[in-house]
Amino acid sequence: MAPRQKNCLSRALRLTDCTYPPAKPLVSGIGRDFGMMAKPFTILVTGGAGYIGSHAVLALLDAGWPVAVIDNLTTGFRWAVPEGVAFHEGDIEDSALVAKIIRDENIGAIMHFAGSIIVPESVANPLKYYHNNSAKSRSLIESAVNGGVRHLIFSSTAATYGIPEESPVSETTPQLPINPYGMSKLMTEHMLRDVAAAHDLNFCALRYFNVAGADPQARTGQSTAGATHLIKVAVEAALGKRDSVAVFGSDYDTPDGTGVRDYIHVSDLAAAHVLALEALIADPNQNHLLNCGYGRGFSVLEVLDAVDRVTNLKIVRKIEGRRAGDPDSLISDNRAIMKQFPWQPKHADLDVIVAHALAWERKLIEIRGE
Numbered sequence: 001m002a003p004r005q006k007n008c009l010s011r012a013l014r015l016t017d018c019t020y021p022p023a024k025p026l027v028s029g030i031g032r033d034f035g036m037m038a039k040p041f042t043i044l045v046t047g048g049a050g051y052i053g054s055h056a057v058l059a060l061l062d063a064g065w066p067v068a069v070i071d072n073l074t075t076g077f078r079w080a081v082p083e084g085v086a087f088h089e090g091d092i093e094d095s096a097l098v099a100k101i102i103r104d105e106n107i108g109a110i111m112h113f114a115g116s117i118i119v120p121e122s123v124a125n126p127l128k129y130y131h132n133n134s135a136k137s138r139s140l141i142e143s144a145v146n147g148g149v150r151h152l153i154f155s156s157t158a159a160t161y162g163i164p165e166e167s168p169v170s171e172t173t174p175q176l177p178i179n180p181y182g183m184s185k186l187m188t189e190h191m192l193r194d195v196a197a198a199h200d201l202n203f204c205a206l207r208y209f210n211v212a213g214a215d216p217q218a219r220t221g222q223s224t225a226g227a228t229h230l231i232k233v234a235v236e237a238a239l240g241k242r243d244s245v246a247v248f249g250s251d252y253d254t255p256d257g258t259g260v261r262d263y264i265h266v267s268d269l270a271a272a273h274v275l276a277l278e279a280l281i282a283d284p285n286q287n288h289l290l291n292c293g294y295g296r297g298f299s300v301l302e303v304l305d306a307v308d309r310v311t312n313l314k315i316v317r318k319i320e321g322r323r324a325g326d327p328d329s330l331i332s333d334n335r336a337i338m339k340q341f342p343w344q345p346k347h348a349d350l351d352v353i354v355a356h357a358l359a360w361e362r363k364l365i366e367i368r369g370e
Contacts, residue, residue, distance in 0.1 A: 041108025042066040043277065044101060044149075046092050046140065048085075049076030051227075052155065052211060052266060053113035054220040057085060059270035060111075065277075068105040070098070071114065075224050079367070082219070093139040102147035109151035109277055110144055112137065115184075118228060119159065119325075122181035133184035138191055145199045151280040152192065153273055156205040158262075158291070158330060160186040168333035171207075171289055178325045189289065202287050204276040209262035209293035209332050211269055213353040214360030221360030222266075230303055231263065235358045238311040239365070245315055247300050249322035252329075258300035260329040262293035265347035265356070275341040290340060293332030294348050303350065310354045 043060050047053040048069030053076070060067045061082065068086040081087045086105055090097045092114050101107060115133040116122070122129040137154075144152055159182030160175045177183040192203045212231040214221030222232045236242050250257040272292050279288065298306075304315055337343055347353060 039065050042068050042086075042105045044105065044107045044110045045069050046110065046112045047071055047076060047114035047155075048111075049073060049078060049080045049087075050113060051222045051224065052208075052269065053111070054080040055215060055266045055270040056111050056113065056273050057082065058215060058219055059267070059274050060277075061085070063274050065274075066106075068101060068107065070101060077223055080220050080223065091136070092143075093136040095139055095143050098140065098143040099147055102143065102149060107147065107149055109153070109280070110140070110149055111153045111155075111273055111277070112140060113155045114140075115155070117181065119179050119181045120323075122179050122184070126180035129180045129184045130187075133181070134187045134191075137188040141191060141195055141201075145195065145201060148200075150201060150284060151277065152201060152203045153276050153280070154188060154192060154203060154205040156189055156207045157182060157185050158207050158209045158293070158332065160189065160207060161330075163325065163327045164330070167327075167329045168295060168331045169291065170333040171291055171336055193287075196287055200284075202280050202284050204280055204288040204290070206269075206272060206276060206290055206292040206337075207332075208269060209264055209291070209330065211266050212263045213265040213267065213347065213356045215267055216347070216356055218356075218359050218363045221357065221364065223364055230261075230300060231307070231354060231357050232361075234304055234307040234315060235311075235354065235361045237315050238307055238313050238358065239361055243316065244318045245304060246318050246320050247304075248320050249326065250319050251322075254299055254328055256299050256301050259326055260297040260299045260331065262295065262297045262331045263303070263350065263353060264293050265345070265353050267356075268343075268345040268347050271346075272337065272341065272343050275343055279341060288340060290337040291332040291334055292337060293334050294345060295332055295334040297329060297331040298350055303354075306350045306354045307358075310351055310358060 043065050045053050045057050048057045049071035057067050069081050070088045072091045088101055116129050160177050161169050161173050162176040162178040164173050177186055189205050196203055234245050237245050252259050254260045308314055
């Protein structure tokens with residue numbers, strides 16, 4: 001597709017405005033009466049058989065959107081994709097396959113979750129992360145442009161900020177990643193900026209903080225073996241799958257000495273993606289770069305106390321040394337997304353997040369026959 005004939009400087013200015021909420025309000029239909037409108041095309045969800053992607057699929061279906069999924073099932077599960085959703089097993093760097101999906105499924109927007117997410121692994125194997133998260137994203141973006149896809153929502157991360165000198169972290173906080181995972185995501189953000197300035201594509205990059213929990217109806221959840229998410233690990237311990245939970249560092253500059261993080265329920269995160277989609281459609285000339293968190297944090301010990309409360313058990317804590325690169329506190333300044341989108345989190349309660357994660361973990365035992 002030929003580059004659009006428009007003033008790229010103007011486009012760049014609109015992009016900068018995305019870091020802060022623009023003065024003018026978004027189209028009133030977003031998040032309100034958009035759901036009553038006939039859906040003009042299908043949404044392709046990359047990594048839709050994985051943790052966050054499968055929740056996004058449910059959120060889209062609940063909002064009435066037709067959905068197609070592409071996943072190579074490296075970490076995802078075929079059973080996590082609901083019946084009736086077109087499923088394509090394959091890789092996003094397979095440009096011929098992606099082009100066929102875009103054409104055959106009438107794809108008009110992409111939600112991009114496919115990638116690798118383990119920070120320590122990214123340090124040990126950086127080439128894997130620059131391939132999976134950066135090179136493959138470049139291929140997907142090119143396929144989107146060539147196929148006439150107009151909108152892309154990208155799964156970014158607070159890891160792009162590295163160890164911020166301020167907390168809460170705003171969208172203007174310098175992005176100085178300290179590991180290949182964070183850098184690989186930041187590289188994709190920059191690719192999207194440049195491509196959006198040159199082609200008929202707008203995008204939203206949501207920088208997640210600590211995603212946790214599971215679908216309230218237990219339709220899907222975190223299922224990957226060996227997951228490192230604290231709440232996932234803690235509920236596994238509560239159900240006897242682990243002997244204890246490691247607490248990495250007890251000498252941080254926080255009230256109880258353990259690291260503080262902003263935990264966001266995965267279903268609230270998925271809902272933000274649907275609102276992002278509607279915003280991109282409502283204003284095709286506007287891009288969005290936004291934090292996605294609740295704007296408050298809980299320490300590791302507070303999380304483990306919540307798991308104790310919900311399960312009425314006592315998890316064994318093992319205090320260990322700090323992990324390199326872990327900041328004392330990482331909390332989002334979420335004022336921009338709250339102003340930009342009509343986002344109203346429904347599950348912003350730590351005990352609720354834990355309860356939903358626990359319910360899914362119990363269901364997962366049944367699914368796997370453990």
